[in-house]
Amino acid sequence: MADVAAHAGVSAQTVSRVANGFGGVLDETRELVIAAMDELGYRPNSAARALKLGSFRTIGVVSSTLSTIGDIRTIEAIAHSAAVEGYTTTLIPLRAQAEGGVKRVYSRLQELAVDALILNIEKQLLDRAETLVPPGVPIVLMDTSADDTHVVVDTDQFDGARQATEHLLSLGHRTVWHLTGPEESHPAQRRADGWRQTLERAGRDVPPLLRGDWSAQSGYEIGxxxxxxxxxxxxxxxxxxxxxxxxxxxxxxxxxxPEDVSVVGFDDTADAVAYDPPLTSVHQDFADAGRRAVAAALAQLRTGAESRPGVDVVPTELVVRESTAPPPRPS
Incomplete structure (x- = not known):
């Protein structure tokens, strides 16, 4: 800021007023300061600004994808819970497959005017993100296996898969096939683990894992x-x-x-009851997960101390509808 002031020929206080959006600065002076900022590559330090102003009343949310209903519902729940607490949310989508995009997003993390960050991203991207987050900004992670450095809010993916698999076995099916999500996805991995271990404990054959990409098209092609x-x-x-x-x-x-094939889903989306027949599905409480994530972030802000690392597990529940039944009798 001192460099900008010297370059523009104004006081550091004037630069501060322009950087923080305050009034009391002539238009021509403001334009001069902004031009100096652009020329020198100045970016406001959000952590320093937060110390001066107290709070931005904003929570940043970084998400690997916006293409799945699970991620959309999670972000919606975070935004709603933040609003209840008087905070706005800043959403930053991150496309893991676009390397340049990843670098740009991580660069923006240094500039964000946020009080806390909720990261809904895969584990392989976390290490790079954490090195660029402004110091002192609380971090909460969503649905990830990285539980040794931060607070994690994680839906009980494993137990949901266990419930689904045990339900199908209890109907008399000899084994259960599993259509899983992308390999890099933590929820997909935990659901596959729950399915596999439940079959193994029951002494049943474990069919080959079938990998989709969360889309209905991939379900159709594998189906x-x-x-x-x-x-x-x-x-x-x-x-x-x-x-x-x-x-x-x-x-x-x-x-x-279900007369020939019983089917169980996961998420229990609002549309599940409109499937023909209505779909048996594992219910995720996205609203509860959003509340817990925001609460964990604000707890760190209000106490001024980092929360102890650990996992806050949100329970899942199987909702039985008409898509499951005993297997067909041998002809």
Missing amino acids: RTLAADPSCTAVFCANDQMALGLYRALREAGRRV
Whole structure:
């Protein structure tokens, strides 16, 4: 700021007023200061500004993707919970597959005028993010396996998968196939772990893992293979969208849900009751997860101390509808 003041030929106080958006500065002087900032590459330090002004009343949310209903519902819940507490949210989408985009987002983390950050990103991106977050800004992580340095709010993915798999086995199915999400996804990995370990504990065969990308299209494409296998009578899908694609593939192959194949989803989206038949699904309480994430961030702000690292687990619950039934009797 002192360099900008010297370059523009004004006082440091004038630069401060321009940088913080205060009045009392002539238009021509403001333009002169802004030009000096641009020429010198000056960026306001959000941590220093927060110390001076007290609080921005803003929580930053960084998300790996906005393409899945789970991520959208999580961000919506965070924004709502923050608003209840009198905070706004700043959303920064991060596309992991675009390296240049990742670097730009991490650069912006140094400039953000936020009081806390909630990171809804995969573990492999966290180390780079943490080195660029302004010092003293509280961090809360969502749905990640990185639980040794920060507070983590994580839906009980493993137990939800256990409930889904045990439900299908209890109906009499010999085994359960699993349509999982992307390999880099923590929720997908935990759901696959819950499915696999439940089958192993029950002494059942574990079918090959089938990997989709959360989309209904991937559920359809994999579903065409499953529909052609008469031994497949039960499928646990890692989200409701892939279950929707599976429905279509089964219907095209002349296999009925649930008379021929039982299907369970995950997320319990609002549309699950409109599936034909209504979809049995693992319910995630996105609103509760959002509340817990915001509460953890604000607790650090209000106490001025970092919370002890650990995982705050949000329970899941299986909601049984008409897409599951006992397997067909051998002809």
